[in-house]
Amino acid sequence: MDWDRLRIFHAVADAGSLTHAGDVLHLSQSAVSRQIRSLEDELNATLFHRHARGLILTEQGELLFDATRHMAKRLDAAAARIRDSEEEVFGELRVTTTIGFGSLWLAPRLPALYEKYPNLKIDLMLEERVLDLPMREADVAIRMKEPSQADLIRKRLMNIRMRLYASPQYLEQNGVPQTLDDLRDHRLISQNATAAQVSSGALLVRQLMSYEIGSFLTVNNYFGVLQGVIHHLGIGVLPDYLTQDFPNLVRVLDTVESNDVPVFLAYPEELRQSKRIEAFREFVTEEIIAHRRKERDGNV
Known part of the structure; x- marks a missing residue:
């Protein structure tokens, strides 16, 4: 043919x-x-x-x-x-991750990557659907669970937990809940329990909804949940990695949280020697280490 x-x-x-x-x-x-x-x-x-x-x-x-x-x-x-057989890091790198993690954690840190590799072009694909890496729908993924696809190299980056947060202004106006039963006097902002999200987050939302809640606002991604919280609409179910970039968030009901949510970086075996993949992997790893250091120092 x-x-x-x-x-x-x-x-x-x-x-x-x-x-x-x-x-x-x-x-x-x-x-x-x-x-x-x-x-x-x-x-x-x-x-x-x-x-x-x-x-x-x-x-x-x-x-x-x-x-x-x-x-x-x-x-x-x-x-x-x-x-990528060349030493120089350049060209397009297609990165996929969830809307929340991509918009709230990854995108704000990309200037450091571009500063180091100005000829690199990132195509950031933010969606909850798991793209097929072996079929090259993307080059590299950051996922909130261990990838199940074969022929992938995977690296566990960190664990996160879903917790309850509110703005100081909201708590000043509406009071601070001391128990889950107190949520009857508050608005809960979360993803819908049936929406595409990490399973631990969905489980926490279902548990919260078993209590009498005063009012609800559901959004289909964590970026929207955060917007509701910082605009004083209620108490939001959000990932704990946000506290460094949004230090005004106040944690509510400190004993209420999800199980660990593992965060994995994955890419096809055939891209093992890719200079762009290597540069991105090292960048994300360095940012995770810096994130953990700040978290540890903040808890001292």
């Missing part, structure tokens, strides 16, 4: 248009159309349904597009390994 035709087919399937694919490939629409017809003749199959608004893949076209997608990802991985 002709590699160049496959490349053109992949571009057309991705763009859904001969014209847009031609723009990407720097080919005329007629040249792209000829190559697609030649590929269909070679396979004796129709790959696209053609209509006025563009192109739709046929069942046979979907099968071929799935194959070319996998090929493209493997080629990207090979190109990354070739580029």
